[in-house]
Amino acid sequence: MKRLYIQTYGCQMNERDSERIAHVMKSMDYCLTDRIEEADLVFLNTCSVRDKAEQKVYSALGRWRELKQKREGVVVGVGGCVAQQEGSDLLRRVPHLDLVFGTQSIPELPRMVKEVESQKKRSVVIGFQRDASYMEDVEPRVEVNGPKAMVTIMQGCNKVCSFCIVPYVRGREISRSSESIIQEIRSLVRQGVTEVVLLGQNVNSYGKTSPGELTFPQLLDKINDIEALRRIRFMTSHPQDLSVQLVEAFAKLERLCEHLHLPVQSGADAVLERMRRNYRREEYLRKIARLRACRPDIALSTDIIVGFPGETEEEFEQTLEILQEVEYDEIFAFKYSPRPHTAAAKLYRDDVCDAVKKERLEQVLRLQNELSLRKNLQKLGAVEEVLVEGPSRHRKGQLMGRTRTNRIVNFLGEDSMIGRFVSVAVVGASPNSLIAEVLSEENVSEMIDSRGIA
Ligand code: SAH
Numbered sequence: 040m041k042r043l044y045i046q047t048y049g050c051q052m053n054e055r056d057s058e059r060i061a062h063v064m065k066s067m068d069y070c071l072t073d074r075i076e077e078a079d080l081v082f083l084n085t086c087s088v089r090d091k092a093e094q095k096v097y098s099a100l101g102r103w104r105e106l107k108q109k110r111e112g113v114v115v116g117v118g119g120c121v122a123q124q125e126g127s128d129l130l131r132r133v134p135h136l137d138l139v140f141g142t143q144s145i146p147e148l149p150r151m152v153k154e155v156e157s158q159k160k161r162s163v164v165i166g167f168q169r170d171a172s173y174m175e176d177v178e179p180r181v182e183v184n185g186p187k188a189m190v191t192i193m194q195g196c197n198k199v200c201s202f203c204i205v206p207y208v209r210g211r212e213i214s215r216s217s218e219s220i221i222q223e224i225r226s227l228v229r230q231g232v233t234e235v236v237l238l239g240q241n242v243n244s245y246g247k248t249s250p251g252e253l254t255f256p257q258l259l260d261k262i263n264d265i266e267a268l269r270r271i272r273f274m275t276s277h278p279q280d281l282s283v284q285l286v287e288a289f290a291k292l293e294r295l296c297e298h299l300h301l302p303v304q305s306g307a308d309a310v311l312e313r314m315r316r317n318y319r320r321e322e323y324l325r326k327i328a329r330l331r332a333c334r335p336d337i338a339l340s341t342d343i344i345v346g347f348p349g350e351t352e353e354e355f356e357q358t359l360e361i362l363q364e365v366e367y368d369e370i371f372a373f374k375y376s377p378r379p380h381t382a383a384a385k386l387y388r389d390d391v392c393d394a395v396k397k398e399r400l401e402q403v404l405r406l407q408n409e410l411s412l413r414k415n416l417q418k419l420g421a422v423e424e425v426l427v428e429g430p431s432r433h434r435k436g437q438l439m440g441r442t443r444t445n446r447i448v449n450f451l452g453e454d455s456m457i458g459r460f461v462s463v464a465v466v467g468a469s470p471n472s473l474i475a476e477v478l479s480e481e482n483v484s485e486m487i488d489s490r491g492i493a
C-alpha cells in the first residue's frame with residue numbers, strides 16, 4: 040500500500056475533485072494520508088479565482104522541495120485551476136515537480152504517475168475534453184464520507200463575468216448525463232448518504248449544451264423522487280438564469296432545502312454593468328421577492344466583490360444597502376483582484392487602492408455580522424432538524440451539524456449521532472452559528488426502514 044497526500048485549495052468543486060483524485064489513485068494501490076512526511080505521492084489541488092494564486096502555488100511547491108531530498112522516489116504533482124493556467128511553465132520553473140494535470144485530466148492520473156515511477160517521465164496534461172465522460176469515474180465510488188456527498192453535475196462556465204477566470208481554467212460548460220447523475224445519487228443513498236450537494240459553476244445552465252437533456256428544474260424533480268434521500272442542495276446559480284421553474288421548485292420539492300446561494304457581487308448597476316453580470320439591482324431584488332413568496336423561510340447567501348475597478352464611494356454604499364435590503368443569512372466577501380485573461384484585467388486599471396478595498400471589506404463584514412447575528416438571535420427557542428456531520432471545529436467536545444437552511448449548529452452529543460438526524464432546541468446564537476440542545480434523535484431502525492434495507 041502506497042500513500043497519497045493531497046492539499047486542496049479553494050471551492051467545493053475542488054474538494055470534490057480531490058475526492059476523485061483519491062478515488063482514481065486507489066486503482067494503483069494508493070491510500071490517503073494526512074501526514075505529508077509519510078506520503079509517496081503528494082498533490083497540490085489549486086484554485087486560481089482570486090489573489091495571487093500563482094505565487095501561493097509556487098511558494099507552496101518551494102516548501103515541498105525538501106520532501107524530495109528527504110525521501111527518494113516521492114512523486115510531486117500539481118492539479119486544478121493554477122495547473123490549467125500555468126501548464127508547462129510550472130514544470131519548467133519547478134525542477135522537483137513531476138506532474139501537472141488540468142481540471143479535466145483526473146482520469147489520466149494513474150497513467151501519468153506510472154510513467155514517473157517507471158521511466159521518471161515528467162508530464163503535463165491540460166487539454167479540455169469535448170464530452171462529459173471525464174467527469175465519470177471508471178468505478179463507482181466505493182466509500183462515502185459521512186451523510187453528505189457532493190455530486191458534480193456540470194463543469195465549466197459559458198458566462199463572461201469580466202472579473203472571473205473560471206471559464207478560462209475550467210473550460211466551456213459541459214453537463215453530465217442526468218441518467219448517470221441519478222445512478223450515482225441512488226448508489227450514494229444505498230450507502231447511507233442522506234444529503235447531496237449538486238455542484239456546478241452555474242447549475243441553472245444544466246443541460247443547455249446537451250440537446251434532449253433535462254433542464255435543471257427537471258433534474259431536481261427527478262432527484263426529489265429518490266426515496267430515502269432527505270436533503271438536496273446545489274451551488275452555484277447565476278441570478279440571470281434563475282428561471283421561474285427553479286423558483287417554483289423551492290415551493291414544490293420537499294427534499295430541496297430552503298437555502299439558495301445567489302451571488303449578487305455588487306449593489307450598484309454601473310458596477311454590475313462593468314462586471315458584465317447581465318442583471319440589474321431591481322431585477323435581482325424582484326427575483327429574491329419571488330423566491331420568498333414561494334418559500335417564505337428560505338435562507339439566502341451571496342458573494343460580494345469590493346473595490347472593483349472604478350467603484351466609487353456611492354457605488355460601494357449601494358452594496359451596503361442591498362445587504363440591508365435582502366438581509367442575507369450569510370455572505371462571502373472578497374477584495375477585487377485582477378486575474379489573467381479576464382476582460383476586467385484587460386480593460387480597467389485596478390484603481391481602488393488596497394487600503395480602500397480593505398476598509399470596504401471590513402465595513403461589509405461588520406454590517407453582515409450584525410445582520411447575521413440578528414437573524415440567528417431570532418432562532419432562539421426554535422426547534423430545528425439537524426443532520427449531524429461530525430465533531431465541532433470551534434467548540435471542543437461538541438458536535439456540529441446543519442439545519443436545512445445551512446445554519447451551522449453546535450451541541451453536546453454522543454459520537455453515535457454522527458451521520459444521523461437530531462431534533463434540537465436553539466439556546467444560543469453567534470453571527471456564524473447556533474448553539475443548541477438535543478431534544479431527540481432519530482431512531483436508527485426507523486432510518487434503516489425508510490431506506491428500505493431493513
Ligand atoms: N459560479 C462560481 C463562481 C466562482 S468564483 C461558483 O461556483 O461559485 C466565486 C466567487 O469569487 C465569485 O462569486 C466572486 O465573488 C469571487 N471572485 C471571482 N473572481 C474574483 C476576482 N477576480 N476578484 C475578487 N473576487 C472574485
Ligand code: F3S
Binds near residue numbers: 197241
Ligand atoms: Fe465566473 Fe461568472 Fe461563470 S462568476 S464561474 S464567469 S457565472
